[in-house]
Amino acid sequence: EGVVADAAITGYTCAQVTESEGYVGNVTLGFKRQPPESQEDRDLIKQMAESGKGIGEVIPFVGICPAQIPEASEGHTVEAGVVVLATGIKPYTPRHGEYGFGEYDEVITLPELIKIMGKKKDTTTFLELNGRTIKSVAMIHCVGSRQIPGIHEEDETGYMNEYCSRTCCSATIQAANIIRETYPGTRVFDFYRDIRTYGRGQEELYEQAAKNKVLFLRFEAAEAPVVTQNGGSNGHPLSILVKDTLTFGEGVEVPVDLVVLAVGTEPNNVSDLAGMMKLPVGADRFLQEVHPKLRPVELSVAGVLLAGTCQSPMDMGEACNGASSAAAKASSLLTRGYVELDPFVAEVDLDLCAGTGSCVKACLQEGALHMVEIEEDGKKVQKAEVNAALCTGCGACVAVCPENAVNVKGWTLKQYEAMVDMIVTEERAA
Ligand code: SF4
Ligand code: SF4
Known part of the structure; x- marks a missing residue:
């Protein structure tokens, strides 16, 4: 009821996320609202209509209807700094x-x-x-x-x-x-x-x-x-x-x-959402937090947080605690007004990059690495470019670049090679 009464909160019923773009602090979500299709959903709507209750009122065993039910399919987008997932269980x-x-x-x-x-x-x-x-x-x-x-x-x-x-x-x-x-x-x-x-x-x-x-x-x-x-x-x-x-x-x-x-x-089926937003899912099909004790409501995708039973079975009190933690985490990210990036992200040496695109193929982090066209000596050439907000610094691109043009900041490939040489030399000496 508090949510429905809060002018700063907009509820979208019968909505399904269809697109997700951007990164922490700058996410665009596309979604569609459409009249309920499944028999189960239609039964719920019927029960709401028969209950005689209006928007924002509690209907026992049904829930609270936060907004009008759409009568035709509608497309929407929202801009967000942080996304909190509360996809729940069944x-x-x-x-x-x-x-x-x-x-x-x-x-x-x-x-x-x-x-x-x-x-x-x-x-x-x-x-x-x-x-x-x-x-x-x-x-x-x-x-x-x-x-x-x-x-x-x-x-x-x-x-x-x-x-x-x-x-x-x-x-x-x-x-x-x-x-x-x-x-x-x-x-x-x-x-x-x-x-x-x-x-x-x-x-x-x-x-x-x-x-x-x-x-x-x-x-x-x-x-x-x-x-x-x-x-x-x-x-x-x-x-x-x-x-x-x-x-x-x-x-x-x-x-x-x-x-x-x-x-x-069981967790609700979030396979479409997980594929779209590159969300990590555990073997039990629940969404997988970064660390159960140190970062319990964060996903490895920066700016996407977990609230409630989408991450494991829990009782009402635990779900409310999880949701409060996610809200606090979201507030701390948003009120700061800027995002601190991980310092150890990939960087491309444009002088060495030959534009092969091998690094882009190796990168599993959607949007972290892409090819851009730039002008070099009067000619248009392709070069790799890193989006530091999305890069996780995994180093997969470093390993595959045939020109040694990519490094993760703080560590150069030459340093790694020197370490490996030293290990091999010590082993030989032993
Ligand atoms: S809570 Fe009890 S009934 Fe439910 S799965 Fe665990 S042991 Fe079984
Ligand atoms: S370090 Fe990993 S995430 Fe970053 S650009 Fe390279 S492959 Fe992608």
Whole structure:
């Protein structure tokens, strides 16, 4: 609401960045706004319209609409000194058949359960769902998280989520507590690999769950619980079979009316943006900061900062901390009014440069090195030119120049050659 009310902030809904040019202090972003295309987005817009809420008002489970939805495609550009990325995460979607998901109507995800319970106002003895009385609920942790090669399957793009999603343990246990406290007749069985309620105040949720008589059963990754259909023979539509390591691997069968999958989180797909802005992406598909402790919200692309879960799964408090750090970093860059460049960047000796372009081909930093036409002795010739704001001083261009015309400032190729000669001489002498 504060963002919407702030005259200095302009929100662009339904916007997608299509172009990015420039460097820190001088970035031009091109983007288009267009009416929502996906069914998911259209559903959100419908919910906003039906909520009767206006721009800037909170709509539960939908969010805040910061501006009008565009009715036709529009192109825009903005000039910026710094870019902060807050591309976020999405819940993991279980594969068809994973713990019975998609096969049995009684298997739902935790976000679905939270949404359903958020809308319920009743306080009956048992949880009621779609006209069914839920006498027992199974909650299964680590669905789509902490996946292990050889045990879990890769997704259709060949990826596996080997990381812990970090928020699902606490969210699951909180939901279990709400069920037990609001619908005391409904029993809750919690199937987990490890409990990771690591945040402030979250361990208390775990203790509260024990007091609320949530029953915990622990399983090994290689022997995950199996969800089967009962055919209603014992009054419950589903059963969970598990080897409970808390009772030394005893086989346990738990009849249940509802299975809730504590799905993990995955980064939103930023491959287009990463390709366009040359952003480093980790093996886990999250954007990769320069250093997790020393430069936690900076990317190796100068002037591009990270806010929130685009860099790893995190809870609300951590995401807000990350966003505050990015805002502080952006302010410090912008208020100074100038940008301090790295002193160790490439420089081209124009007298030696023969215009072969080998260095430009070797440079991986888009725009750091390019060919320019200059006049020399009355003739037009091609020479390499460095953009010091984009050069990272990696030295790849130095190594490939056939004329030895490029050096990284502070170090000449001759110095390196002298060092190598000395090492070789010492080795020979030894
Ligand atoms: S937070 Fe808990 S449920 Fe989620 S992936 Fe980590 S251990 Fe599993
Ligand atoms: S030092 Fe690296 S980044 Fe800089 S111009 Fe040479 S190859 Fe490009």
